Amino acid sequence: xxxxxxxxxxxxxxxxxxxxxxxxxxxxxxxxxxxxxxxxxxxxxxxxxxxxxxxxxxxxxxxxxxxxxxxxxxxxxxxxxxxxxxxxxxxxxxxxxxxxxxxxxxxxxxxxxxxxxxxxxxxxxxxxxxxxxxxxxxxxxxxxxxxxxxxxxxxxxxxxxxxxxxxxxxxxxxxxxxxxxxxxxxxxxxxxxxxxxxxxxxxxxxxxxxxxxxxxxxxxxxxxxxxxxxxxxxxxxxxxxxxxxxxxxxxxxxxxxxxxxxxxxxxxxxxxxxxx
Amino acid sequence: xxxxxxxxxxxxxxxxxxxxxxxxxxxxxxxxxxxxxxxxxxxxxxxxxxxxxxxxxxxxxxxxxxxxxxxxxxxxxxxxxxxxxxxxxxxx
Numbered sequence: 001x002x003x004x005x006x007x008x009x010x011x012x013x014x015x016x017x018x019x020x021x022x023x024x025x026x027x028x029x030x031x032x033x034x035x036x037x038x039x040x041x042x043x044x045x046x047x048x049x050x051x052x053x054x055x056x057x058x059x060x061x062x063x064x065x066x067x068x069x070x071x072x073x074x075x076x077x078x079x080x081x082x083x084x085x086x087x088x089x090x091x092x093x094x095x096x097x098x099x100x101x102x103x104x105x106x107x108x109x110x111x112x113x114x115x116x117x118x119x120x121x122x123x124x125x126x127x128x129x130x131x132x133x134x135x136x137x138x139x140x141x142x143x144x145x146x147x148x149x150x151x152x153x154x155x156x157x158x159x160x161x162x163x164x165x166x167x168x169x170x171x172x173x174x175x176x177x178x179x180x181x182x183x184x185x186x187x188x189x190x191x192x193x194x195x196x197x198x199x200x201x202x203x204x205x206x207x208x209x210x211x212x213x214x215x216x217x218x219x220x221x222x223x224x225x226x227x228x229x230x231x232x233x234x235x236x237x238x239x240x241x242x243x244x245x246x247x248x249x250x251x252x253x254x255x256x257x258x259x260x261x262x263x264x265x266x267x268x269x270x271x272x273x274x275x276x
Numbered sequence: 277x278x279x280x281x282x283x284x285x286x287x288x289x290x291x292x293x294x295x296x297x298x299x300x301x302x303x304x305x306x307x308x309x310x311x312x313x314x315x316x317x318x319x320x321x322x323x324x325x326x327x328x329x330x331x332x333x334x335x336x337x338x339x340x341x342x343x344x345x346x347x348x349x350x351x352x353x354x355x356x357x358x359x360x361x362x363x364x365x366x367x368x
Contacts, residue, residue, distance in 0.1 A: 033334045037327050044326065 002104045002160035012101070019097040029095040035088050042084025043267055049078035050120065050263055053128050057248060057256030060179050067247055071128035078125075082117065104159040105272040108152045112266030115148030116259070124259040132248025134255065142255060149262040156269060157224060161276030163217070168268035170228055173261055177235045180253075189234045196227050279328065283321035290314035 006013065019025060028035055055061035056070045093100055100106040122141025127134050134142075157166040174193060181189050200223040207219070235257060239250035290311075301307050307315075337347050340358025342365050347353075353360030353368065360368035 033331055037330050040326060040330055041323060044323070 002158075002162075003107055003155060004104050005101050005107065016097045016101045019094045022094065024091065025094045028091045032092060032095055035092045035095075039085060039088035039092060042081050042088060044081075045077050046081025046085060047263060047267070049074040049081060050124075051260055053078070054124055054256035054259045055179075057124065057128060057132060057259075058176075058180060058253045059242075059245070059247070066131055067128040068131045071125060075125065078120070082120070085113075099273065103273050103276075104155065105162045105165065105269045105276060108156045108159065108162070108165075108269035109266050109273065111148050111152035111155065112262055112269055115145045115152060116262045116266055118145035118148065119255070119259045119262050123255050127248065127252055127255055132245070132252045134248065134251050138255075139251075142251075142258075145262070146258060149258065149265065152262075152265055152269070156265065157221065159276075162269070162272045163220070165268050165272040166224055169261060169265050170224060170231070172264045173228070173231045173235075173257070176257060176260065177231050177238075180235060180238055185234075185238065189230075192230060193227070196223065196230060199223070200227070279321055279325045283318065283325060286314060286317045286321060290318070 005016075020029065052061060053067075053070055053074050056063065056065070056067045062070055118141055123134075123138045123145060126138050153166065153169065156169070157163055159165075178186065178190060200220075203219055203223075236250070236254075239253045242253075243249065301311065306312075337343060337351060338358070339348075339351050339353035339356040339360055342361045342363050343353075344363060348360040348362070348368060351360075362368065
């Protein structure tokens with residue numbers, strides 16, 4: 001299942017092909033790298049602010065400051081990052097419109113972007129501003145943002161040539177949970193994770209297959225699901241075992257994780273536009 | 277690579293003396309000048325590393341393309357196989 005914009009809007013091809021001639025694209029295209037670097041730097045500003053703010057919601061990182069204080073200090077940087085990625089994204093997107101039109105990774109990126117904006121502005125920031133308390137409105141936005149993000153993950157994991165990109169998200173989630181776990185739980189978590197990774201490497205060698213990479217897709221997808229389940233399961237056990245705290249309970253921590261990972265999904269998908 | 281070395285040196289220089297003194301300035305609204313300088317160097321250094329890293333994928337300054345006189349001079353394009361071209365497209 002590999003989807004792209006052409007499948008949804010087949011009649012738009014002439015319009016897409018002409019975007020390269022529309023102002024300001026003729027000025028952007030010769031200096032594509034400058035705008036792309038602007039896009040990456042905006043992403044870094046957004047990513048840095050998002051990671052610090054949401055790690056605090058999870059209960060790690062800058063724990064000496066209240067979540068509301070961290071939110072107040074980072075909100076301008078975060079919004080600057082969002083505006084920066086959208087503006088530079090439109091410009092470099094217009095200069096590369098045909099590639100995006102045919103790209104499954106671009107669909108993932110856009111789903112991630114929408115999910116990221118919803119989770120950031122509707123959920124994470126309001127929760128951080130309220131020192132971890134999740135309002136009813138935030139819960140509703142959370143459900144919507146998660147729907148976009150989970151759709152993005154499914155499209156990413158089943159998107160043919162872009163499917164390996166899902167491992168960026170899984171790796172980031174694995175590291176995030178490594179930070180969250182403590183003591184013996186961390187050792188057990190890391191050991192099982194290492195065993196699963198080892199098994200993933202060994203299974204294709206054990207199972208007799210003709211050698212075509214496509215034959216390995218079901219195995220790879222199965223391990224992606226298995227490893228993801230272990231990561232998510234460990235995180236949920238940790239969050240629910242900790243119970244409700246002064247600065248938010250399990251849902252606050254889940255919001256923190258999801259908001260970091262949704263932007264990571266969008267960024268990873270963006271990089272995969274160049275590859276497939 | 278030079279920037280990477282400088283950024284890592286900054287980590288060493290900053291983290292060695294400052295954790296002990298952090299308690300003294302942590303609650304201050306404005307940290308000492310040395311600390312702010314280390315932070316600025318870190319931000320600028322890592323940003324520059326990312327910018328340079330992304331530019332590796334592009335080869336703008338190869339001979340045989342119209343480009344500024346400075347690039348033609350440092351690349352010695354005039355004597356190269358591709359030749360040198362001014363920004364107006366005139367062969368050197």
